[in-house]
Amino acid sequence: MNRLTVWGGVFALLILQACDNGTPERMQTDNSVTDKVTFTSSIENNSASRAYDGKWEKNDRIGVFMLNNADGTPIESNVPYITSSGDGNFVGDGDFIRFPEEGTVVDFVACYPYKADLADGLSYSVDVSDQSSQKAIDLMVSNNLTGRDLTNQATGNNLQFTHVLSKLVLNLRSADNGSLQGLKVYVLGTKVRASVGLKDKKQTEPEGEAQDILMYTNDDCTQAEAVLVPQTIGGKLKLRLEINGKSKEVETGIEGGLVAGNKYIYSLTVSNTGGQIVTDPEAEYTRWFETPVITESQLAQYEYITHYTDTKYTGSNSSWGSVRNYSMLYDTDLKIAYWVAYPLCGYYLGDSGRTDAWDFDPSIPNGLQANLGKGFSGYDRGHQIPSGDRTGSRSMNTATFYYTNMTPQIGKGLNQTIWADLEGAVRGWSSGIDTLYVVTGAMPVTQTDKNITYVDDNSGRDVAVPKYYFKALARRISSTGSYQTIAFKMDQKRYSGNDYAQCALSVNELEEITGFTFFPNIDDQYKNSSELW
Incomplete structure (x- = not known):
């Protein structure tokens, strides 16, 4: 599953159970049995954790633990659950979980992606040095579902997943509409390994020496992404761009540290002409969801003006x-x-x-x-x-x-x-x-008429x-x-x-024509439509 855009949030999983028929606690393959624990999932809004394009992919798997509520000891450990059709309905992948017959109160912990070998039980080892398959390193954990048993499970058991790593998304644009094919982007000087406790979501100090991480880039090199281990960083996070034998280091606006669950979006305009790479980074300015990206050169040349109304946001208190x-x-x-x-x-x-x-x-x-x-x-x-x-x-x-x-x-x-x-x-x-x-x-100008x-x-x-x-x-x-999304252009x-x-045209097409990046927090997949609403 391509989960390049997965970040922050909520997956609700409903546990269903039927009567006990005297079968063993696990390893049940009789299709007539209805007392196994299954899960259905709902995916919340874009600001929360979500699967790619709001959907699970076929054969996505999660690992589920059932713990004794009294002392936290595992009753069932890392049982794989699968959504075979990608519809978010999870069933045991061979094995399945049942509530203890004696009425023991239990807690549930779950993780994605499923890892068959968890050497330390409820400790999950993370290594983000290889970004080629981000779904294999983008760890999400749920530990909210506690105090459950046969008497209350029918009311609904919702597992809330949150990301425990950080993510950097780099939007790249060519300054002269030239190709950026072959561009490589590295995150400089960060540690790539750590361990996360699934019960409390606490991460150990990052391990090993800091190294440069090659970010994942899409086919046309207009976006680079990396899942990163949360950690303290000295100064501002730096990147290195390489193309056609040329190299350029760039500072981002990220400084102090990478925070668990945060998604950092940064925009960079790149010129690959002449003997060097020239960049125009995103400026620091007050922005909202609808604000197009403003680069440092634009902010120096033009006025960024914001007007407010005469009312204030109000809360309960x-x-x-x-x-x-x-x-x-x-x-x-x-x-x-x-x-x-x-x-x-x-x-x-x-x-x-x-x-x-x-x-x-x-x-x-x-x-x-x-x-x-x-x-x-x-x-x-x-x-x-x-x-x-x-x-x-x-x-x-x-x-x-x-x-x-x-x-x-x-x-x-x-x-x-x-x-x-x-x-x-x-x-x-x-x-x-x-x-x-x-x-x-x-x-005031077009791509072909600069007068x-x-x-x-x-x-x-x-x-x-x-x-x-x-x-x-x-x-x-x-x-x-x-x-x-949709866009319109009138001469x-x-x-x-x-x-x-x-x-009408797509927002992606309008970006190519104008040179502006619109709605930078929205994934490119949502910017391709030109159909009227």
Whole structure:
């Protein structure tokens, strides 16, 4: 099973039992027997532990221990259970477990992946030096199910699995759209071996000398991943990239240590031209689920702006932090935002109406923005985050009329028609789900046309005219823990109709066109669809 994206969480396993028919405690092969312990599993959301693509793979196996609740001694040790069809229904793989007839109260401990030889019983030895089969080293443990016997097992026995190792995911992008084939990425100077107690999930100190670990890379070398032993690290975690005889060391933003159960996602832009490898690492900035990756060079060149609402998140006993409105990456030279990223849900939608409160963005000096009090000549003042997406309060809506959110956009045939219809569809898609994540953008150049066209603002300053607009959307499917994504791209032209479906493409395709990485926390497998929702 390819479990490159497995991390953090919850597998619920329900133990079922029927009557005792006097058969031996184990090694029962009679299909008529119904009193064996079997497991069914449910896979929770993406932020929790999950199997690849929200599903188990055929013949996945786990090891299950039954312990005496009174003294912790094993009654059954490392019994293999298998889901033969990959549907998450686990049965004994030859052997199976039954509750003791005398009514002994028991605890259950389980682990994945199954390892036939556990030399120290409930101690699991980990070695992550070989990353070629991550499912063979990605240890998950469950020890929550305690105090069970025949009198209460029928109510449901849920085993909650959590990861006890760390994981690093490196998103790689070519700076010039060239091939990264042959790229090797190493994690430098970490220890690779340790032991984990299955009863308490406690890990021993990492063992042996620190070494460099070759990360697993996908076929086109756009992603590298490594399962790592949690440990203290000096300074920042370092990587080494090798391609075509060239080598480059890079510091990540990970410092201090690798924490058990944590998944670290890091993005890196790589140029393989000339005599050396040139990299542009991901910058340090405040980010949310919908925020595209910002590199160090982009953060140095452009303004990263975040606006908040006038309300705070509240809990049962306290409140903390203002609720965000939207974020953007703004070019003060071209005076347009490359993208505006924001969440969309019922909280942001209401009956405040359109304020038409056109004004400068208070986050940056007026002189760095277009003066648009009277609009553009020949173009609409096209919102990137629409006014209609922020009607929960007047202050929310007012922030959508900042000039930083505007671009010169053709009105008839684009902003007032097909683009407006797409915006309405997006609001419709946000209903009935927790949150829809949206990134709207405008690009002044294309892959083949690097010439920038300008129009004057009200002060006679140049404002870049986008050559095309885009939207990238993502929403989580609660029933499976998977994600749906789709993207749209519209050229700066007059369309004859309102059929925005003709402009649909996948998020992966949009990433190739724009050079931005959207929804970096979502696996690439969820970014390939261009089907309308």
